[in-house]
Amino acid sequence: MSDGNSTSAAAGGADQGAASSGERAWTVLELLRWTTDYFRRAGIDSARLDAEVLLAHALDTERLRLYVDYEKPILAAERDRYRALVQRRATERVPVSQLLGEREFWSLTFRVTGDVLTPRPETETLVEAALGKVGAMAQGALRDGDPIRVLDLGTGSGAIALSLAFELPHAEITATDLSEPALQIATENADQLHKRERIRLLAGDLFEPVASERFDVVVSNPPYVARDLMASLPPELSHEPEMALFAGADGLDVIRRLVAEAGDHLSPGGWLLIELSPEQMEVVMQELLKAGFVELERHFDLAKLPRVVGARWPVV
Numbered sequence: 001m002s003d004g005n006s007t008s009a010a011a012g013g014a015d016q017g018a019a020s021s022g023e024r025a026w027t028v029l030e031l032l033r034w035t036t037d038y039f040r041r042a043g044i045d046s047a048r049l050d051a052e053v054l055l056a057h058a059l060d061t062e063r064l065r066l067y068v069d070y071e072k073p074i075l076a077a078e079r080d081r082y083r084a085l086v087q088r089r090a091t092e093r094v095p096v097s098q099l100l101g102e103r104e105f106w107s108l109t110f111r112v113t114g115d116v117l118t119p120r121p122e123t124e125t126l127v128e129a130a131l132g133k134v135g136a137m138a139q140g141a142l143r144d145g146d147p148i149r150v151l152d153l154g155t156g157s158g159a160i161a162l163s164l165a166f167e168l169p170h171a172e173i174t175a176t177d178l179s180e181p182a183l184q185i186a187t188e189n190a191d192q193l194h195k196r197e198r199i200r201l202l203a204g205d206l207f208e209p210v211a212s213e214r215f216d217v218v219v220s221n222p223p224y225v226a227r228d229l230m231a232s233l234p235p236e237l238s239h240e241p242e243m244a245l246f247a248g249a250d251g252l253d254v255i256r257r258l259v260a261e262a263g264d265h266l267s268p269g270g271w272l273l274i275e276l277s278p279e280q281m282e283v284v285m286q287e288l289l290k291a292g293f294v295e296l297e298r299h300f301d302l303a304k305l306p307r308v309v310g311a312r313w314p315v316v
């Protein structure tokens with residue numbers, strides 16, 4: 001077995017595991033152990049999980065299947081596929097989602113590339129909050145039979161808008177993004193999930209593509225990372241679009257504009273829901289009050305962190 005000190009040996013180098021060379025091939029378990037150790041030494045926290053996910057992908061099988069197949073020998077072609085993935089993960093720190101080209105969100109599979117933010121689990125808090133507001137509106141007198149209008153601002157892969165399209169069969173859903181390449185991915189996801197006719201996808205800066213329109217619920221997971229933090233962030237983030245992550249020195253440039261402009265695009269009694277970084281919650285609440293919003297709410301993610309702020313545009 002290689003000592004794994006060089007990347008050329010990664011995941012069974014040229015002299016290892018080649019069934020055709022007459023040497024004993026590596027087994028699933030041996031490869032997983034080797035790669036986990038290699039990833040740990042490369043500074044990857046989720047070393048074992050990443051090794052399993054990538055090996056399952058290279059073998060075109062389910063991750064759980066690996067546990068049944070621990071003693072199965074790996075073929076040379078499979079090992080070559082795996083080695084390429086392992087090297088990109090360890091040396092370039094490409095996120096697993098981009099190596100696989102997909103990520104699950106709201107139990108749906110989304111295509112992801114370097115043109116979009118990989119949807120994060122905490123963003124499901126935003127989807128839940130939006131569903132709560134739409135549910136309350138549908139039961140109340142607010143809509144009077146008209147379809148509820150939802151806007152997802154900065155849609156990226158389309159994760160939020162498409163999840164809402166599945167949950168809200170009668171809502172009118174619009175999704176916008178400043179990035180044309182991101183909108184292309186959102187369109188592909190809408191096609192793949194058979195929801196293309198359910199969402200209107202528009203390009204432009206914040207509310208500019210919907211300048212004269214009003215919505216009952218505006219949701220946004222905008223860029224909110226402080227640019228000052230750039231140097232201290234995990235290397236994986238360098239593979240995601242800067243436009244999706246950073247928003248000025250304190251991370252609030254886009255959120256401030258969003259809060260200031262949202263009142264012109266909300267129906268009376270409509271809701272604005274914004275994902276943010278927990279330490280930004282108090283200052284954003286102050287901005288919302290200043291802009292004239294009422295009924296401010298915090299929504300907590302699975303880690304019990306305040307992750308989404310909700311605020312209502314006054315009825316009168």
Ligand SMILES: C[S@@+](CC[C@H](N)C(=O)[O-])C[C@H]1O[C@@H](n2cnc3c(N)ncnc32)[C@H](O)[C@@H]1O
Nearest residue numbers: 119154155156177178179205206221222223244
């Ligand atoms: C944090 S990502 C969120 C992507 C997706 N909604 C999600 O939750 O996974 C922010 C998105 O906002 C877009 N964006 C950044 N600035 C924008 C602006 N001024 N107007 C519209 N979209 C913007 C980015 O291109 C990116 O797709």
